[in-house]
Amino acid sequence: MSAxxxxxxxxxPRPTLAxxxxxxxxxxxxxxxxxxxxxxxxxxxxxxxxxxxQQLFKHADLARNPxxxxxxxxxxxxxxxxxxxxxxxxxxxxxxxLTTIREPLGAPAESDAAVPAxxxxxxxxxxxxxxxxxxRSIASRxxxxxxxxxxxxxxxxxxxxxxxxxxxxxxxVGPYALGRILSEAAHALQISAEARMHLYKVFDHQVMTGYxxxxxxxxxxxxxxxxxxxxxxxxIRPRSPQRQEGQRRIVEAADPTPPKxxxxxxxxxxxxxxxxxxxxxxxxxxxxQHLLSARRELTSRLRTSDGPAARPTLTRDELVKALSTLxxxxxxxxxxxxxxxxxxxxxxQARQQRGxxxxxxxxxxxxxxxxDLFYTEIGRELRTDAAVSSLLNRLQVPLVRLALxxxxxxxxxxxxxxxxxxxVAEAGAHWVPKDESDxxxxxxxxxxxxxxxxxxxxxxxxxxxxxxxLQEHLRSMARKAEVAERRHVEAARGKExxxxxxxxxxxxxxxxxxxxxxxxxxxxLLSQAWTDVxxxxxxxxxxxxxxxxxxxxxxxxxxxxxxxxxxxxxxxALGEDIEAALTQVxxxxxxxxxxxxxxxxxxxxxxxxxxxxxxxxxxxxRTRLGSDDADALAPKTPERSPKExxxxxxxxxxxxxxxxxxxxxxAGEVVRRRLSWFSPVTDNALFVNHxxxxxxEQSLDSLARQVAAGxxxxxxxxxxxxxxxxxxxxxxxxxxxxGHNNHSEAHA
Numbered sequence: 144m145s146a147x148x149x150x151x152x153x154x155x156p157r158p159t160l161a162x163x164x165x166x167x168x169x170x171x172x173x174x175x176x177x178x179x180x181x182x183x184x185x186x187x188x189x190x191x192x193x194x195x196x197q198q199l200f201k202h203a204d205l206a207r208n209p210x211x212x213x214x215x216x217x218x219x220x221x222x223x224x225x226x227x228x229x230x231x232x233x234x235x236x237x238x239x240x241l242t243t244i245r246e247p248l249g250a251p252a253e254s255d256a257a258v259p260a261x262x263x264x265x266x267x268x269x270x271x272x273x274x275x276x277x278x279r280s281i282a283s284r285x286x287x288x289x290x291x292x293x294x295x296x297x298x299x300x301x302x303x304x305x306x307x308x309x310x311x312x313x314x315x316v317g318p319y320a321l322g323r324i325l326s327e328a329a330h331a332l333q334i335s336a337e338a339r340m341h342l343y344k345v346f347d348h349q350v351m352t353g354y355x356x357x358x359x360x361x362x363x364x365x366x367x368x369x370x371x372x373x374x375x376x377x378x379i380r381p382r383s384p385q386r387q388e389g390q391r392r393i394v395e396a397a398d399p400t401p402p403k404x405x406x407x408x409x410x411x412x413x414x415x416x417x418x419x420x421x422x423x424x425x426x427x428x429x430x431x432q433h434l435l436s437a438r439r440e441l442t443s444r445l446r447t448s449d450g451p452a453a454r455p456t457l458t459r460d461e462l463v464k465a466l467s468t469l470x471x472x473x474x475x476x477x478x479x480x481x482x483x484x485x486x487x488x489x490x491x492q493a494r495q496q497r498g499x500x501x502x503x504x505x506x507x508x509x510x511x512x513x514x515d516l517f518y519t520e521i522g523r524e525l526r527t528d529a530a531v532s533s534l535l536n537r538l539q540v541p542l543v544r545l546a547l548x549x550x551x552x553x554x555x556x557x558x559x560x561x562x563x564x565x566x567v568a569e570a571g572a573h574w575v576p577k578d579e580s581d582x583x584x585x586x587x588x589x590x591x592x593x594x595x596x597x598x599x600x601x602x603x604x605x606x607x608x609x610x611x612x613l614q615e616h617l618r619s620m621a622r623k624a625e626v627a628e629r630r631h632v633e634a635a636r637g638k639e640x641x642x643x644x645x646x647x648x649x650x651x652x653x654x655x656x657x658x659x660x661x662x663x664x665x666x667x668l669l670s671q672a673w674t675d676v677x678x679x680x681x682x683x684x685x686x687x688x689x690x691x692x693x694x695x696x697x698x699x700x701x702x703x704x705x706x707x708x709x710x711x712x713x714x715x716a717l718g719e720d721i722e723a724a725l726t727q728v729x730x731x732x733x734x735x736x737x738x739x740x741x742x743x744x745x746x747x748x749x750x751x752x753x754x755x756x757x758x759x760x761x762x763x764x765r766t767r768l769g770s771d772d773a774d775a776l777a778p779k780t781p782e783r784s785p786k787e788x789x790x791x792x793x794x795x796x797x798x799x800x801x802x803x804x805x806x807x808x809x810a811g812e813v814v815r816r817r818l819s820w821f822s823p824v825t826d827n828a829l830f831v832n833h834x835x836x837x838x839x840e841q842s843l844d845s846l847a848r849q850v851a852a853g854x855x856x857x858x859x860x861x862x863x864x865x866x867x868x869x870x871x872x873x874x875x876x877x878x879x880x881x882g883h884n885n886h887s888e889a890h891a
Contacts (some may be wrong), residue, residue, distance in 0.1 A: 144590065161784070163242035169303050172368045173241050174786060178853025179364055180235045180316055182806065183357055184350070190228045191349040195342055218338045228331040236324040240315035244304040269511045277340060278322035281347045284319035286311045289355035292362055295374055299365045310319045316361065318354065337582055353523075359875055407858045408800035410621035411569060411833050429774055431553060434877035435509050456504045457493055463544060463601070465489050470540040470596060482539055483516040510546050513553060513873070514539075520869035530585065531571035534592045538564065540743045541599045541606075549603060556867060559603075559610035563591060565866040566613055572865055574804055574813040579832055587616045624835030631837040633822045639822045640682065647686070648677035655698045664759070665742065672738050673698065673721075697721065718743045734761055765860050780844060784851070791847035795823060802858040803830075805849070815858065876885045 160174050199219040206212035286293060293311045300315075301308035312319045325346055329339050366372045457465075469488065486503070493501040503511065518539065525532060545560055546552045552560050567588050569575070591609040599605040652669050661669075677694055684690040700717050719741045725735035737758050783791060802817045816838060821828035826842045849855035 157244045159238055160242055161597075165242070165245060167785070169245075171245075171786060171789075172303060172365065172370060174851075174853075175368065176316070176361060176364060177238055177241055179360065180237060182853055183360075184237070185230050185234065187350040191342075191345050192226045192229065192348050195345045196226075198341070198345065199338075200235075206263070217332050220856060221334055222332050222338075225332045229328050231322055232331050233328040236327060237316065237321075240320055240324065241507045244300060244309075244315060245306075274326060274336065274339060274343070277343050278326060279319070281343065281351060282311075282318035282322045285351055285354050289318075289358045290357065292358040295362050295371075296358055296365075298374060299362065299370045302370055318351070321351075321354075356872065356876070405798055405860045406801040407860050408798055408802070410624055411617065417740070431509070431513060431877075435512060448775060453499050455497070455499065457489075457501050457507070459504075459507065459547065461493070462489065462503065462507055463547065466540055466544050467600065470544070470599070480545065481536075482511060482518060483544065485539060486511050499749070507547060511543065514543060514546055516873045516876070517553075517866075517869060520872045521564075521865065524573055524865050524869065525568065525571045526573050526575070526577065530580075531567050531588065534567050534588055535564075535571075537592050537596055538567065541595050544599065544601070545603065545606065548601065553870075556864075560606040561866055563595070563606060563610040563613060563884075565864050566610075566617065567592065568865045575833070576812075576814055579834075581620075581834070584616070586614060616668075620834070624831075624833065626725075626815070627835030628831050629821050631829060631831060631835070635820055635827070635840070636821075639825055639827065641678070642825050644681040645674065645678045647681060648674050651695060652698060655695070655702050659702055661702065661705045665701075665705045667762070668738055668742055669698075669701070672725060672728075672730065673701070673742065676682065676724045679728050680724075694724065697724075704743055708790070732860060734758070783844065783847065787847050787851040790850040791843060794843050794847055794850070795821075797857070804856045804858055806854045 160170055160177060163170065165173070170533070196219060199215050199222065203212045203215035204218065206215060266621070293314065294308075296316075297309040297311065297314055309317075312316045314320060325343070326339075329342055332342075334342070366374070415498040425462070466485075466489070468486065490501060490503075502508075518535070522532075542552070542560060544566070548559075549560075550556050555561065570580070570584060570588055586652055591613045594609045594612075595605055649670070652674060656666075665718075677691075679692050680688075680694050697717060701721070704717075711717075721739040721742055722732075722735045725733060725738055730738065741758070797818065799818065799820050803816050803818060804813050804814070805816060807814050816832060819829045819831050821843055826843055826844060828843050828846055829837065830839045830841070832838050848856060850857075
């Protein structure tokens, strides 16, 4: 099948997943997949547009003549005016592609050698050809980089479609389809073909760089949805038993799909208690080295030399000494920005000292490479404006020195250096809003990093001491957050009791009134003022108390006094009791007396219409007991869809303290909130932030709709800690390389 990049028709409305004629389970799986893709792609596309605008401004600044400068500035202006249309159009086209997976393939041509008629020929602009070539080149590179994951994804899409496996060119979320979709969506910017060509290059570098990882994530999601959950690539070439066992253990270690995902309920800095035992450090590190050697085997095949010549290597002592010197460089002086710079700096210094090039040993080079990959994945989860980036950079050299002598750093989740790294990284994670940063915590992080940088010289106890002090501070923060959260939960429960008492009071009045016909104004007084009296009585004394029974009897007397043909037949003490009860719920003495007279005598002659109007205005202006104007004015919500109903039922099974991630704004921002409590009666849910401060209340219905739409997600224990997610990404990427290596050897 050949792929072309003709614009997708925009005049014909494309169906949505909700309206597509798909089996329920297939629709549900595709909706989950679309939520994942839209969440990831929307953030990347927004970043792409920002980078595109910056480059346009730079080109305008460096333009050789005024005409070129004016062209770039005009493109920049047009892009800023229309950029809001690109992402929604792109995502709508992706959704439209997903709805067509069950459509039959087009019938093949009767003859491949058929000569087209003259009327079918047309002139094509050079720009259209160039755009197609650029997009196809991008797609081909991504197909090469993510060959095996795309193969597995095509098998799973074949199951969803009930058809043979999809190839990369037919996948609705494949690189070729994304190129076609971008070509169509880019027309929303209303820019020239030349500018679109430049946009495609930015798309390649800004968005498609992480496409291979996105394909891995899509495979993991479909596996969790039981779409070929055990699907894996099995190499054909036989291997020795030892290598087969090592390969099996590597795949298990790199498996990103946990058997069961539990919601995260721990506060930041706390462990969830689900750490599992890990193999021996040296043995596991040997497996990691096997993964890295697979990468070297692939690259070595591209060389034409007979073999690497003997190269002088730095001894471990020389390397540690050089790192110690680099660690002692004052903070205000220029330091390497990443581990690649650290490595190049060390080798350059060694060359100056020796007079010849020097290299790292295999074990030391593997340590540098693993830590560099680790840091790269951590950096993907940080805010672009995170102040902790400088702290992470300062930790690089001490961590290299530690990892050279302590392999447990890479394989032990509870390693103190790993906990310290996680605490620093999570302070600048993209789901922590900048306005919620804690200056006191940042000061503690800086002290911990300073302690390590100033004192580490091979003693792992330095990391342990720094981490111990930091963990004590985090536990103190968690205790304070729990106390603050408890206060908000008690307030929410009190509010729920008030709502329930008010409902019960209203039901009691309705039961007493029954079929009696009362004056309209008396009904208003009963449903407002007297309902407050019954509500307060329930809250104070309960429904089994004498006070409650006495107020019910007063209610019966009020109804009897105002029922047709029975007005005025009441005891003399009723008015005084009503007045006293109304003053207890906050009514002024004069207003309580006026209400009492109305309830006892109804429309008596001595109370004219003006008095009732004045009293009605006072009641309307008064804040009632437990009233919520927002709830009263809120529009009636539409009926939930089947997916939303399923999410709503699942939410009611979650434990209190479950963390959620919410998408906020249009720039792909994410924020974490803790579901502290919810009421199964009122459906109200309370959310706090990482400090235990109340940030919002909403109904479980509203939350279910956000989850169903992909704008909210449950944070699971397996994805709770940033460093663990980063390390899983590293293992997944290296495991993919092993698969590629096996695939190449099988066809050699």
